[in-house]
Every structure is written in C-alpha cells, then in structure tokens.
Amino acid sequence: MGFEHKISHMLSLQVLNLSDNHIMTLSKVFRSDLESIVSSRNNITLTADLTENVISCSCDNLEVLEWILEHTLPTSSLLILKMTTCYYTHNVSSGLPKHVLIRSKADLFFQVSFLQKFCMSYTPLLISLVVLLFFIFNIIIGAIIHRFRWKIRYWYYVGNNKDFSPNGYTSIEGSLQFQRFKYDICLVYEEDAREFVLEILRPKLEEHEYVVFAHDDILEGLPLCNVLTKSIHASRAVVFVLSKGSRESLEWKIAAHMTNEESNHRGKSISLAMFYDSSSTRGLPENLQLLRQDDFIDYPINGSEDELSAFVEDFKAKLSAIVTTTV
Structure with missing residues (x-):
C-alpha cells in the first residue's frame, strides 16, 4: 500500500514517524506536501522515518526510490528521509518478496542504479515483444485474407x-x-x-x-x-x-x-x-x-x-x- 494522507496543512511538522508499517510506495501528492512544508519555512528540517517498511524496489516505484535517494543523508536538502529495507517484487510467485538492507545512501544508490539499468532494458524488451506480436498478428491476418480473398470478394459483391x-x-x-x-x-x-x-x-x-x-x-x-x-x-x-x-x-x-x-x-x-x-x-x-x-x-x-x-x-x-x- 502507499501513504496518501494529506499533510500540507502541518506547517510546523519536523518529524514524521512512519516506521514499522506496510508502506510500499509514496504518492506524488504526499511527496509534494513534504516538499511544500519545507519550502514554506526557513532552515527548519523535516525528517520522515520510513524504516522497517516494505518499500518496493521495482520499475513501477523507481521514481519514488530516486526521490528518496535525493533526500537521504548526506544531503543538502532540508527534507531528510530514512529507510532501512527495500523489497524486490519482480517475479514473486509465492511467499514474501526478497528484501535487501539499506544501511547507507551508497546502498540505496546501488539499488537505484541497478533498477535504472534493469528497467531501461525491460521496457524496450516489452516494446519489442509488442511490436513482434503485432507484426506476427498482421502476417497471420494477411495470410488468412490472402487464402480466402476470392471468397471474401465473392460475398462482398x-x-x-x-x-x-x-x-x-x-x-x-x-x-x-x-x-x-x-x-x-x-x-x-x-x-x-x-x-x-x-x-x-x-x-x-x-x-x-x-x-x-x-x-x-x-x-x-x-x-x-x-x-x-x-x-x-x-x-x-x-x-x-x-x-x-x-x-x-x-x-x-x-x-x-x-x-x-x-x-x-x-x-x-x-x-x-x-x-x-x-x-x-x-x-x-x-x-x-x-x-x-x-x-x-x-x-x-x-x-x-x-x-x-x-x-x-x-x-x-x-x-x-x-x-x-x-x-
């Protein structure tokens, strides 16, 4: 699940403890609220604790992971995020997905870099498969039309x-x-x-x-x-x-x-x-x-x-x- 509560009104918020939950992703609205709170005040940090959650390490969640990496210490941002685990949800057929520990920003950077390369190769593959299937489908349809072209013409006329x-x-x-x-x-x-x-x-x-x-x-x-x-x-x-x-x-x-x-x-x-x-x-x-x-x-x-x-x-x-x- 994702955390989708509206918090933009909490302008004095300094610590948001979301640890030990079942949060898999963060909505765009929630991320925007955090940044809006920080930008509305001067030199006051805001720390969001995401430790012991089930943050998804997947292509679908790559944008969220990149955003978390940007705000993980060490960072120049006044918005600080903490996470300790990342769960791979690709090709999971049964049981719990495989998880990796995130002890530092370097660990998270490694996981994000891996996903960026993996997802880049995965997307063209999907596109290629769709194009190939479309091409094969057109060949089959063309062959059927060619095979029955005279019957089609006959019934048309x-x-x-x-x-x-x-x-x-x-x-x-x-x-x-x-x-x-x-x-x-x-x-x-x-x-x-x-x-x-x-x-x-x-x-x-x-x-x-x-x-x-x-x-x-x-x-x-x-x-x-x-x-x-x-x-x-x-x-x-x-x-x-x-x-x-x-x-x-x-x-x-x-x-x-x-x-x-x-x-x-x-x-x-x-x-x-x-x-x-x-x-x-x-x-x-x-x-x-x-x-x-x-x-x-x-x-x-x-x-x-x-x-x-x-x-x-x-x-x-x-x-x-x-x-x-x-x-």
Whole structure:
C-alpha cells in the first residue's frame, strides 16, 4: 500500500514517524506536501522515518526510490528521509518478496542504479515483444485474407444491393423476386473466341430457349469484378469457352475463381469448359483444373457434319445436367 494522507496543512511538522508499517510506495501528492512544508519555512528540517517498511524496489516505484535517494543523508536538502529495507517484487510467485538492507545512501544508490539499468532494458524488451506480436498478428491476418480473398470478394459483391443489367444497375433481388436465376447460361470467353460465341454458340443456345448472358452485354465502364460475380451468381450454369487468350486474361481469372466460389455455395459444379481449339488445353486457369473430366467438351472446329451434330447433342446433354438440377 502507499501513504496518501494529506499533510500540507502541518506547517510546523519536523518529524514524521512512519516506521514499522506496510508502506510500499509514496504518492506524488504526499511527496509534494513534504516538499511544500519545507519550502514554506526557513532552515527548519523535516525528517520522515520510513524504516522497517516494505518499500518496493521495482520499475513501477523507481521514481519514488530516486526521490528518496535525493533526500537521504548526506544531503543538502532540508527534507531528510530514512529507510532501512527495500523489497524486490519482480517475479514473486509465492511467499514474501526478497528484501535487501539499506544501511547507507551508497546502498540505496546501488539499488537505484541497478533498477535504472534493469528497467531501461525491460521496457524496450516489452516494446519489442509488442511490436513482434503485432507484426506476427498482421502476417497471420494477411495470410488468412490472402487464402480466402476470392471468397471474401465473392460475398462482398454478391451481398452488395446493386447488380448490373445491360442498361445499367438494377436490384438483383427485385428482378429475381419470383425467379431464383435471371439467366440460364453465362458465357465466359476471350476476344479470339468472340466471333464463334456471338455468331454460332449463343444463337444455337437461344434456339433451345436458353436465356444467355454474354460478356458483350456488359456496358463499358462498369466494375468488372462486380459484374462478373453478379452475372455468375444470377446464372444456372457457366460455360467457359477456352481459347489461346484465356490463360493470360484477368477476366478469366476472376470468372474462374468466382465460379468456383459459387459452386461451393450451391454444393455442386455449375461450370462446363468447352475447348474451342486444341492448343487451349495447355495451361488451364487453376480453378478449371479442379473440374471433373466429364465437365470438359472439345469443339470440333474443323469437324464434319456428323461430328458437329454429335458435339451439339453432347453439349446439350452436359448443359442440361447442370441447368435442370440447379434449383
């Protein structure tokens, strides 16, 4: 405990006997009162007896110890303090703390000097540990965010109240109030497959009464990640038309990751990958490498009529398996 009584009114005080108590520290107010009493009179000493107390030798009490040292005999101050013991309270797990005897000012000086060095090394260590823990915490958080970055993006854009349409933004919930999906198929393709998609594949799908969303429907200037995520979320199936340009495309990377997240959310695969040319089978986007073998179909670009007919039937069957089972 500390001695915190107000004594500033005791202007005639010459001896203050606080010996044989359980005083561990002296409050700033008490110290200020002692100095104020001494300074208010001429050449009259004031002696405060702190012998046989449990004054704490710790970093928290270092300022008090330095103050006591300044007023320990021999001193030029009219305020004289006496203490005989100092108790170390660091790392005390049980029993009484370790104490040292203070027989002279030299003994107290030694203890204060030791604590000054100890506390100086202790504080930077604590600061270093806090900085290290903060650094490790940020690394862990960063690793978690990086690991789930696509899932975070997916839920961010899906949870956003605004969706796109070819004519601008509309509410996805409003447009789908009585219908879970706005589109049957979302087509993902690159520029080198654009002519095939728009002139052959999309018309063929629309002939079979599929509602198709193609990336050419996206208005210029709309945020790509937002639009792709919402179009995939609003479609029963996603058809990737793989061509040479697919491997280096940012649009492909976003679409592949968001389709994977949507598949995980629905608990089933919703994608079909069509190889538009044979060279596109090399270096697949990483998420498409996770697709089952029967999720891929090869377009016979130079095939016969029979091969094209067989392709159309196979494509329709695989697509129907995804679309009809999507609730």
